[in-house]
Amino acid sequence: MFDAVSTLSMLALFLGLVLGYAAIRYKVEGNPLVDQIDAILPQTQCGQCDFPGCRPYAEAIASGEAEINQCPPGGQDGVDALAELLDVDTLPLNAEHGETKPKRIAVVDEEVCIGCTLCIQACPVDAFVGSSKVMTQVIASECTGCDLCLPVCPVDCIDMVEVKLTINTFVPNVLELANV
Amino acid sequence: MSKFFFKGGLVLENPFPAKEIDLIRIPLPDRVILPMQQRIGEQAKPCISVGDHVLTGQVIATIDDDRCAPVHASISGTVVAIDNQVMAHQSGLEALCVTIESDGEDEWMDNSVACTENYDFCTPDTIYNKIRTSGIVGMGGAGFPTHTKVQFAEGCHTLIVNATECEPGIMCDDALMQAYPTKVIRGIEVLLHICGAEKAIIAIEDDKKESIELLRKFCKNERITIEALPTKYTSGAEKILVKSLLGIEIPSGGYASDVGVLCQNVGTLVAIFDAVVENRPLISRVVTVTGSAVREPKNFQVRLGASYDYVLGFADIKEGDNNIRMAGMMMGVDLVGSDYSISKNTNCIFVNQVEEKIPAQECIRCGMCNTVCPVDLLPQQLYWYSKSSNIEKALDYNLMDCIECGCCSHVCPSKIPLVDYYQFAKALNRQQTKEKDLTDNARERFEFREFRLERNKKERGEMMEAKKKALKEKMAKDKVQKEAIAAAQERVALAKTAKESENAS
């Protein structure tokens, strides 16, 4: 019996040393899980998830404070991708946080704009070009469609315009291909 | 094995052979609809307005970037609309088009500015500019802007003229060569003058005997040779053609210009001749009309923008329910209805009687598709990964090298439309890459904004601190001064009282 005990103890000690060494030698700085979650999130920075941006939300998911289904711009596909990453069951998108809308871009009505710069300050990705008392407009390629500029505009001159599909961006539906 | 053998591909029979190949010039259409969206690149911007009168050959749309070609009016008349029309595309989506109503005159614009008829005396740059402003794109169906291709091929050693027309059923190139063999030869000479290649090879399939004979008869230029290739589908694909003619494999993801070769369709060369020597921009092309519902296949010289119905009106079509298919039977696109217009890359219209569609069965992994792929891909693996939208794995298996020739779909025993899956996968890949770029960009801008706000706050804090400190110092200095003054005043007052009391006693 003494043999068995000593053998197992030596084994445990040896494995413990190996694991300890590995933990120190291969330690990863920072939290890669947060980066991985952030890579899946759509970076709209809209705050519909109740966090001030996508990275804070990613950190909340990683620490367990938030559920994975709070992001409407990511859609159900985003929730599924997060579920797969974290190896948990997928959830339906939480409708309390908003609904998934097709991609939209903000456009300022140039006749009405008064140059108050409130929209410039509100935009989380600095997609506006303008200055005080100067007409302001959206840089279309930078706009994420987060809607945060809509409520702050005092003259309500910002419209959300849907991005139309073109021949170059069209994606056929894979499920319909076989039923030729 | 002939010296032009290539692995894969299919020997296909022309299902609708024509008794004789001739080119029929049809009268001017009453109206034309010209698309602004060329196949590749950005949309051209119309430079005329509704109500303007335009002449044949006048520029009606210009381009900003060099990757597309300008658009010219193909008839003279009035611009009646600049609006969205349905495009001949599997998506059925619309794009901006200019509609011109003919005035019946066909008055031509004088394009002899920067004349290049005696091109031998012009610099290559001048001729290149003439090609660029004449709206010429690849006429073999791909529609790549010719001037861009020629620009990249500066310093190439061989010019290959693609006269193979390997897709069975299409005969527009054959008709063009039989009608204008001298234009072909002279077009080649123009291009040789620009790109500086040592030699030109006209590659033509050996079933086009009359064309081969005519070209041989009219070619007196020693730098141009004519090679007859065995008739086999995908012999005309650029990569395959360069390999079988010159033995060079174009690297994956690269272009023919990377290996010093310039490859042009024979129709493009005729267009180059027309533009450079006769000052006519690209405003018409040859279209083959064939199919099971067409009694006798024909080739028509048509003005661009004419409607399909107008062109089909000149062909002998059987009554009944018919399907329209643009381009060939292997690589073509099935269209709904016939309300489309001839564009620069419409080389053929198939009119087929409606057949019962056989539903696709499951893939039985037989591997027939693997044996016929001319670019040595594994279509079967690409199918499984495309079907499950696993784009990463599909790219691993070289999805982007697929030339979408349709050989795999043709031999599949389960009749799976394999090429549709690859087109889906490529479109999904485009979409995902674009989205990833956008999100990466958004993340960067957001993080920079956070950093900027932090920095501003910190700077403001530091500034306040500095001001406060300066104020305190000033106040401290003031205080010291005040105390000194107060002390001095006290001293004076004390001295005064002391003096007064002295005087009193």
Added chain:
Amino acid sequence: MQVKVMSTNLVMRHVIYALILGVGAQVYFFGLSVLVQMTLAVVTALAAEALVLRMRGMQIAPSLRDGSAALTAILLAIAVPSIAPWWIIVLGVLFAIVFGKQLFGGLGNNPFNPAMLGYAFLLISYPLQMTQWPSEFQGVLAIFEFSGIDVLTGATNLDYAKTQLMLGESIGMLTFESASQMWINLGFLLGGLYLLLRRIIFWHIPVSLIIGLALMSGILYLIDPANFSSPVFHLINGATMLAAFFIATDPVSASTTPLGRLIYGFAIGVIIIIIRVFGGYPDAVAFAVLLMNITVPLIDYYTQPKVFGK
């Protein structure tokens, strides 16, 4: 390359036609009960597939018409002795169709050869019934007669050879209990050649399987002829030809790249010999095929042909 455009239904049907010669030889030696068993197998297969398709909510007629279920049933019926009780073949076919094919997603999705899966299931669960082959012509209703008291049974040649070895007897170059196996194999060989000629199957798997089998058994035979049977023996006995042309060539579960197919077939041939000689079962086709089925994704990944321009 001149390629004939086939349809899946046609492929399955031609394979069934090609089996006729071999099955005919079986009927000659073992009696009409072979056909009865085959019919029972096919009916069970079609019924099982229809039932599962109904449960999956899919269309029944097109799937049944493609002939793949019938083919699986016929292959299994060839492998199962015709005097085995009727419920053996029914169980085997049910297992093959339901577990081996439909639960994985139906045609095209099964990683394992369904007929071999059914055979392995039967062999392990009912070894006695699966190894008793009739030694004389049997009546039509043999499968419905219970147990083998009245029936003269014998072992296959492979079984006999194995028993001889265990008894310490040496075996000559060709040891025959009966010539039936040889004729049956010949029948399947001819059928297989028909399939090759019609380009229904590719040559890679049959040729590499036969070479692998012959090579492995040849090496062993050269080392010790007294204790190992000759390559010829192995080629004409057991289910060798059936395996080479009909079982290993099942496109769904086999390798798909040309080089991969050569490796796959060769390995099956080698493993068949190893299991026959050193393993506990007399014939090894089923296990060899199933083992190689597992390695197919790996083989496919590492034998990709060089892509144009890379």
